[in-house]
Amino acid sequence: MKVNKLAIIGGGNLGTAIAKGLLANGLLEASQIYITRRRTALLNEFLEKGVNVSNDNRLAASGADVILLGVKPYQLEQVVKEIGPELNPNTILISLATGISSESIQSFCPVKLPIFRAMPNTAIEIGESMTCVSAYNANQEQEDQVLELFSQMGQALIIPEELMAASTVLAACGIAYAMRFIRAATQGGIEIGFGSKLALQISAQTIKGAADLLIQKGTHPEDEIDKVTTPRGVTISGLNEMEHQGFSSSLIKGLLTSFNKIENGK
Ligand SMILES: NC(=O)C1=CN([C@@H]2O[C@H](COP(=O)(O)OP(=O)(O)OC[C@H]3O[C@@H](n4cnc5c(N)ncnc54)[C@H](O)[C@@H]3O)[C@@H](O)[C@H]2O)C=CC1
Numbered sequence: 001m002k003v004n005k006l007a008i009i010g011g012g013n014l015g016t017a018i019a020k021g022l023l024a025n026g027l028l029e030a031s032q033i034y035i036t037r038r039r040t041a042l043l044n045e046f047l048e049k050g051v052n053v054s055n056d057n058r059l060a061a062s063g064a065d066v067i068l069l070g071v072k073p074y075q076l077e078q079v080v081k082e083i084g085p086e087l088n089p090n091t092i093l094i095s096l097a098t099g100i101s102s103e104s105i106q107s108f109c110p111v112k113l114p115i116f117r118a119m120p121n122t123a124i125e126i127g128e129s130m131t132c133v134s135a136y137n138a139n140q141e142q143e144d145q146v147l148e149l150f151s152q153m154g155q156a157l158i159i160p161e162e163l164m165a166a167s168t169v170l171a172a173c174g175i176a177y178a179m180r181f182i183r184a185a186t187q188g189g190i191e192i193g194f195g196s197k198l199a200l201q202i203s204a205q206t207i208k209g210a211a212d213l214l215i216q217k218g219t220h221p222e223d224e225i226d227k228v229t230t231p232r233g234v235t236i237s238g239l240n241e242m243e244h245q246g247f248s249s250s251l252i253k254g255l256l257t258s259f260n261k262i263e264n265g266k
């Protein structure tokens with residue numbers, strides 16, 4: 001992708017994770033990246049790497065080919081209106097905000113322009129994100145450009161905008177759910193004899209191996225489970241006990257709770 005200038009407006013948790021992902025992949029020179037937030041002192045690590053750090057959103061947006069909006073949803077309208085004079089019909093605007101439609105974002109802009117919503121997860125920092133993207137007012141070339149950008153920092157997919165809430169839950173919140181699984185496994189590991197450090201190492205690498213089996217072989221989880229569950233063995237006993245305690249059910253209910261909160265604000 002030919003990007004001369006990329007601006008991240010709102011360098012918080014997600015904005016800085018993306019900046020780290022871009023730098024780690026050498027996708028752009030540090031000098032091509034602009035990142036803003038109100039308290040710029042919190043972005044010193046980027047300043048030291050040669051990234052342009054500022055609290056001036058218009059300066060960052062001016063002449064940028066790609067603008068990523070990393071502010072909170074309730075701050076989006078004000079920020080888009082602020083940078084409005086710097087937008088042109090070719091600017092690629094990518095919103096990371098949860099729950100604000102492309103149509104609304106377009107209504108904050110003075111010109112019609114390609115608008116993308118992207119929902120990466122925090123593993124973007126290490127190039128392992130699952131990023132779902134929706135496109136609005138964009139042509140094929142622009143869609144390909146945005147997909148290419150996020151594909152360099154993990155896997156990326158274009159999805160219909162109506163699935164953005166679902167992708168937020170499955171992929172973005174999903175990192176937190178997976179972390180909680182690993183934490184619980186670690187706590188169990190300590191009870192059966194490991195120190196916390198070793199228990200965490202074993203649990204995390206085990207989850208990574210499980211995910212990689214599915215990703216690399218394209219198999220179904222139950223096929224892989226069948227290979228581990230010796231008849232009358234210990235794995236099936238543990239798994240069935242987890243299900244009696246509501247393991248899958250609690251995960252699905254949690255997912256739905258997150259989803260309903262995005263959809264209905266509850
Ligand atoms: N995909 C994911 O894994 C995650 C997605 N999100 C989504 O990403 C968006 C950002 O969330 P976080 O990064 O957690 O928020 P955050 O609060 O860490 O970051 C927002 C940043 O915007 C800055 N900011 C606020 N007003 C500004 C302005 N007028 N000009 C410039 N900068 C301004 C703040 O100083 C802050 O650094 C939200 O919409 C949230 O829903 C958040 C966390 C994880």
Ligand SMILES: O=C(O)[C@@H]1CCC=N1
Binds near residue numbers: 098
């Ligand atoms: O928890 C949240 O609301 C945001 C959306 C996805 C990840 N963090």
